[in-house]
Amino acid sequence: MKANKIIKGLTLILIGIIFLANTLGILDWSVWSNIFKLWPLLLVSLGLSLILRGKGLSFLGPLIILLAIILGAGAIYMGINFEGKIVSEVKTLSREIIVEVQKAPEAELVPEVKTPSETETAPEVESVQEAEVTPEVKESPKIEKASIELKFDVGKLTLNESTPLLYECISQYRYKEFEPFEKFSRTEKEANIIIYHSPVTKKRISNDIKNNWELKLNNQIIYNLSIETGAINMESNLSGFKVEKLYIKSGVSNINLVVPKYNSKIIIDTGASNIDIAIPENVGATVNIDSGISAKDLDIKDFTKKDGTYISNNYNYSEFKTTIEIDCGVSNIDVNYIDIP
Structure with a gap:
């Protein structure tokens, strides 16, 4: 031929x-x-x-x-x-820690006095009129704790930088269907934030999407973070933040995570993944891994295995403690200690 x-x-x-x-x-x-x-x-x-x-x-x-x-x-x-x-759109979502609320007080009534005319023989009855008032500006209590849920189909998530705001989320996307939106609610000193995009009707090749999300947190606020996605490439250093709970659910993942210097619980539920977790030296850790086919690399000198659970040697005397639970499919898992100032 x-x-x-x-x-x-x-x-x-x-x-x-x-x-x-x-x-x-x-x-x-x-x-x-x-x-x-x-x-x-x-x-x-x-x-x-x-x-x-x-x-x-x-x-x-x-x-x-x-x-x-x-x-x-x-x-x-x-x-x-x-x-x-191809040009990408950029959208930033954010919230203040303190929200100012304007409250208009009840109108104050003051007497209006009329001067008697020459033909009047009796004094004029006083009438009243509304006085001009300025709305009162009142600050609601400062938010001290926040739950943030991120829900997106696919993309890269970076979580390293801090902000004086309650949170700041900067997203870069090529297609309108990935434009992010926010749902916000609060009760006294706690806030709930959901950041999401519209349901994706077309399944695109991940290399064609090029979504980038950057989430900035306040290092004075206590957070619960939940991340749900189809596929994620995550670069996250939480060592400078107060994160009580981190939940990651994804199909395919590449996760590089530095654990917070704070009492925390970390749950990772994923399919085929590469998971690299670094733990600061002043954080004691327990690690439970439920996986299919996986390669596990835990530094033996830092952990002792007991009843299927890995317990760090510094657990009893550490300043902070974290619980790490990993449920994954075909994965490569690396957990190690690092020195963070």
Whole structure:
């Protein structure tokens, strides 16, 4: 079979696969815009086919077409079109620790005195009018504890920086369906925050999405954090924050976590994952791992295993204590101690 026939067949197969991926919502339709921008290569292909006809190299023309399709589709997969980097939207959600509330007091009634006219023989009866009042500005109690839930389909989450606000969430996304929204409620000194995006109707290739979330916390507030996602790449250093509970539920995960210097409980429920947990030296830890196929790497000199639970050697005299529970599928798990000033 001639090489040019094989290449032409592969080209048709590739076009069919791309159309199928478009129809299923796996690959964005903008791939064809990229491919059509390479139309001058069609002239190059035809020219080579004419020049090399009968010389055994006629397959180079169809090969150029095949490579152009691969290049156009590959660029979209990497998040790039031939007009430059695809523009991302940026949205910031945040809340103050103290919320000012305006309360208008009841109107104060003051007497209105009229001067008698020359024909009046009796004093005028006093009438009353409303006095002008300024609304009272009252500060509600300062929030001391907050529960934050993050719910997103796929993306990278960074949690390292602090903020003087109650929280600050900066999200960067390419597609409107991933725009974040907030639900906020509070009772006295506690707040509940849910950050989420609309349900995703199309399943896209994760490399095509390029979502980035950055969550900033206040180091004076006590937090409960819950993160639910389909796939996550998480870089989190909680050593400078008061996090009582951290719950992570994900399908596919790459988690790099530094445990808080605070009494805490950490629960990780995930499928195929790479989990790297670092514990500050002044934090005692118990670690329970329930996994399918996994590679576990716990520093033996720092832990003792008892009844299936790993207990750190400094647990009884440590300043803070943390409980770590990991339920995962095929995973690589690394738990170790680090020195943090």
